[in-house]
Amino acid sequence: MINTYVIDRRLNGKNKSAVNRRRFLERYRKHIKKAVNEAVNKRSITDMEHGESISIPSEDIREPSFGSGRGGRRTIVNPGNKEFTTGDRVRKPQGGGGQGQGSGDASNSGEGMDDFTFNITQDEFLEFLFEDLELPNLVRKDLKEMSDFVYRRAGFSSQGVPNRINIVRSLRNAHARRIALSGKSRKRVKELQALIDEEMAKDEVLRNGQNLADWEEELTRLQAKIKRLPFIDDFDLRYNRSEKVPIPSNAAVMFCLMDVSGSMTQSTKDIAKRFFLLLYMFLRRNYEKIEVVFIRHHTSAKEVDEEEFFYSRETGGTIVSSALRMMHDVVKDRYPPSAWNIYAAQASDGDNWNDDSPQCRELLSKAIMPLVQYYSYIEITPRDHQALWHAYEEVQANHPDSFAMEQIIDASDIYPVFRQLFQRKSA
């Protein structure tokens, strides 16, 4: 008799706990977010590509239950006696209150105050990192890219695929057709029936046998004819029709403007790059179709690709308006504001050519702000603000909803400032 079955389960999924794990992360969201916020400031620019180890005080995740506490009188049996005999007295360890004697009462309360530590994946890390962030003022613009469609009901058609047959309409059509095509015959059938009945009602000797036979014959013929009408026919069929309707896409473009002039030290540049990298990752992750335009400037601005933006090391003097002008040109050229949501993020150390700041203000107020949904400016400097900041303050006063500016002093400000700029606003 075979009493044992051996089953190979190795091919079954190994992620049976995935849901429970998810639930756990969900429950301790706050803790994890805090840990993520702390972690992101410690990481270097290129180091966003892995998960993170998270610690939660075990106090916070305890599942309470009734148990015995310390105190009272208890006797615990231990193994391995070497020197004791009955009646011996041993001093209790100081302050410990009897911990040393093991857990005779098998309580779990003695696990200590260690943190509960576990790892989250890179994906989860980024999810927590960018949670609750969004591009402000995003609106659906016109039908630029016809990539998004919805199917809408659009009446009925006589052609289509079988799974879209509208049964009610089809049968109704069939019924109507049968009535229409058999109308004359059925009228005649009724007449004949009446004639036959009338004839039959007469006395037998008075009946006209010839007529009766003819009528009977015609009646059968007509009834057969009616019966031959198909119950349902091809041209009865009706199909639900649907139409592809393009929906307005929320096409968006982000302009990243970075000052790379000589006044920017290596560390300010580094901070600026980290800020943009964070921004770039956020856009890539949460907005699939967003376009990004990188513009770097010293005395003159240049549109560059991602690679050059983050890694090239050109320097020079500073004329901020050059970048703004360039951005304006690019918008005019390629991103008509009627079709695009336009965003800009600018990073600088606040140094600018003396006469240039008023120009920047003019440019922003007159030319750029009417075009963009949101403009954010970060100034990376531990020093006092200069002309540029004050010029921008005026802009902000005029556009409180769509212009934001923040100051970053050191690397630990990057993420908080980033969050502040792109915080989801409750509608």
Next chain:
Amino acid sequence: MTQKPISTGSEWTFALIQEYDQVISEIAQEFRLDTYPNQIEIISSEQMMDAYSSIGMPVGYHHWSYGKQFLQTQQNYNRGFMGLAYEIVINSNPCIAYLMEENTMPMQALVIAHACYGHNSFFKNNYLFKTWTDASAIIDYLVFARNYVTQCEERYGVKEVERILDSCHALQNYGVDRYKRPSPISAAQEHARQEEREEYMQQQVNLLWRTIPVPEDRSEVKQERRFPAEPQENLLYFIEKNAPLLEPWQRELVRIVRKLAQYFYPQRQTQVMNEGWASFWHYTLMNELYNRGYITEGFMMEFLSSHSAVVYQPPYDSKYYSGINPYTLGFNIYRDIRRMCEHPTDEDREWFPDIAGKDWLDTLHFAMENFKDESFIQQFLSPQVMRDMHLFAVYDDEAESEYEISAIHDEPGYRRLRSLLAEQYNLSSREPNIQVVNVDLRGDRALTLRHVRHNNIPLNNEVDDVLKHLHRLWGFDVHLYSYDGDTMQQSYHMPPKDNPQETSLDESLKYV
């Protein structure tokens, strides 16, 4: 006659596992090990971690605490703090045993002997398991529970379900009827009865909390009557049946947690016996395999090294010491029973006249079938084992600055030591004794619990949190009074009272 060994290498194959199982099964039958059919499942270490975190259950409802368990296991395993257990075995029919693919052939054979014949026969024959669990229905019930919880989540939201489950989990050790025998039913019946129950129970509860005035003369009588008439130890059951504000589905969730707690109840009461039994049999069966030439010496060496790791008992002053190892204690007792039967000494004849010199298999099966840890130790722990393990008892009184050695492994100490150790495994003295004593039916509906202190041992500091959960389920005020003998030592209130010594306190305790 010389038997050719079944295998020599350490690699396992499915054919080899079956062959070993076949041989072990034959020998097990000679020893009259009566088992459920076995279902051996080979799994990877990741799957083992999954199994770990769902308390070994093959299906379970979703809950964050299992996720926490999983993360903890994973972390410890990945850092090398912890090896995974070699096996997990489930009390079901057929009996499911998980074997890890990483194990060597000798390890797999050890696990088969340990789990598929040791634990399995224990599950099938121990009276506690026979009474409290229904091996053929558990998997069905788990499926029912999982589906029901999922349905509730869809209907009422994950958060809501989680809240109730959290609260039930906090009380799950108080979801067992210790004296009433449960009736096993299958999942299909369970489902059919569940809907019926929902309606009926709500009616009952409504009846209890009815506010329509009762005719005068009858209410006089009622005022005399207390509710509950007897103190109730099964808190979850009490809540399921009497909590005024729970929805029918919430009652069903309480019931599910209670049922599962009940299923695990015998395992908590027979740890020493169960592990000891399994260890005794893997040891005996493997030696038998070796004696009959089925396994090689190298195989045996590997087995012995694992075996001695399993039954190693660090002494009390070792840094690895964390209480008595149930494998060791159980293994020693069973082995000593066999010794007393086969080679009794004068001491054994004096201490165990019923055992010394009797048929060892009969005695052993009797010992396994009819006891739980507490009574098993009381009945079968011999002076020999106490001496071998150098057991000694330490008396710890909070009021004293010194420990007292109250008994050791010598002639005057044996009986006392044995009683003390047995008491240590008495579940009801290990877990605080807390019972429902009163519900203020006609007043604020407050629930009063009473904790009876064992040797004046107080409750731990999680009480307030547990009471929060209890309060959530009950829906009205909850009071807990902790007694040492007749004197009240401490009181807990949820929601907390600003002034703990209120006048109403004495009143509510009048009945107690």
